[in-house]
Amino acid sequence: MKGESFFLPGHFPRPPEGEQIPIQVLDFKRVYGAWVPELKSSIYFEVFPDTEESALPEAEGLKRVREVMLLRVYDWFREREGVIELSMEEFEKFERVYDEFLLKCGEIQYSRRKAGRKMENLFELKEGPYLVREVKKGIFSDKL
Secondary structure, three states, rough: OOOOEEEEEOOOOOOOOOOOOOEEEEEEEEEEEEEEEEOOOEEOOOOOOOOOOOOOHHOOOOOOEEEEEEEEEEEOOOOOOEEEEOHHHHHHHHHHHHHHHHOOOOOOEEEEEEEEEEEEEEEEEEEOOOOOOOOOOOOHHHHH
């Protein structure tokens, strides 16, 4: 796929403002995104699209070319995979929550809130009710 564009059909979880949905992170990838008015959708590139010398026919009408992180998640409410597009600032905030998740376990909650004219992606760690304990060596019958 290097040098080619790709379009992501499918599910984009977009909870209403104030609502949280549980997600599980499957993968994330740094790409370049651009809006194509004719398609009324975004397309993504692995390398920066050079619109002047591009052999791609869709590269001529690109709007808002930007570097983004595509977060592939499993949406537990819809029971299907989805994609969340994050700006680099939003991804830094997500990384902090994800690092905490890797240490403490629990559940990542995804929500959005209005920030001016656009919606801001938010992530929060909800700690699980389970305690993680070390297993000590020994005879099981002695522990009973």
